[in-house]
Amino acid sequence: MTVSPPSIRSSTVQLTPLRSKGWHYTWCNKQDTGSRVYNKIDWALGDFLWLQQSGQQQNLHPKPFRFFPNVMEHPNFSNILKQVWTTDESDHPMENAWCKLKKLKLQIKDINRYMASYQQKLGLAREELAIIQDQLQNQMLNQELFNKEKKLVLEIAKWSNITEQALRHKARATWVESGDGNSKYFHA
Known part of the structure; x- marks a missing residue:
């Protein structure tokens, strides 16, 4: 079964599907044998700038104790x-x-x-x-x-x-x- 991301004008927005962890299918109806359905319904998209910024993490101060x-x-x-x-x-x-x-x-x-x-x-x-x-x-x-x-x-x-x-x-x-x-x- 081939699954493609939602249609988006990639030339204007320049979004790309992000890699995901885990199983390819994101939804299952959890039924028993015979009526079980799998589907990929969740897509995460990002552009180059967002991918670049999310990769940078700054840890300037140590974490204070919190209860x-x-x-x-x-x-x-x-x-x-x-x-x-x-x-x-x-x-x-x-x-x-x-x-x-x-x-x-x-x-x-x-x-x-x-x-x-x-x-x-x-x-x-x-x-x-x-x-x-x-x-x-x-x-x-x-x-x-x-x-x-x-x-x-x-x-x-x-x-x-x-x-x-x-x-x-x-x-x-x-x-x-x-x-x-x-x-x-x-x-x-």
């Missing part, structure tokens, strides 16, 4: 929080709170490393899904592969939600740094 809400989903988070918060470092309340937050930050850095593996787990799940879908190209009626595919799709959805949560938090932090309040006034 992301998905860290609270770690199984050890509540125990670490209780352990740090029950200690008293000073007689002054503000200094005590500052010391507790500093200790908590050190403990959470370890959890952040674990939480960073969510992106790795998402990548691994996507790779496994690509392998299963490659096998499905050769064995299109294999029910066991259908079941594995469904399981991996659910796993990818789970890790994608966690990643989206982290990105949403990062975006809000950027708005706050820029002086935007993410309010009705800002969006109006």
Whole structure:
């Protein structure tokens, strides 16, 4: 089956289809044998200038520590929080709170490393899904592969939600740094 990108006047816009990772088909109706349909419906296009700019990444400043809400989903988070918060470092309340937050930050850095593996787990799940879908190209009626595919799709959805949560938090932090309040006034 030959699939071509949407028709665009390439002489005026000069867009080219971008390479994609993974399986060639981007949509499947996830039906069982006999009524399964595969199709490529997603196309990404870019011009030379955009390709050139997206290849350049600037990392001028080290990343500051940020507390992301998905860290609270770690199984050890509540125990670490209780352990740090029950200690008293000073007689002054503000200094005590500052010391507790500093200790908590050190403990959470370890959890952040674990939480960073969510992106790795998402990548691994996507790779496994690509392998299963490659096998499905050769064995299109294999029910066991259908079941594995469904399981991996659910796993990818789970890790994608966690990643989206982290990105949403990062975006809000950027708005706050820029002086935007993410309010009705800002969006109006």
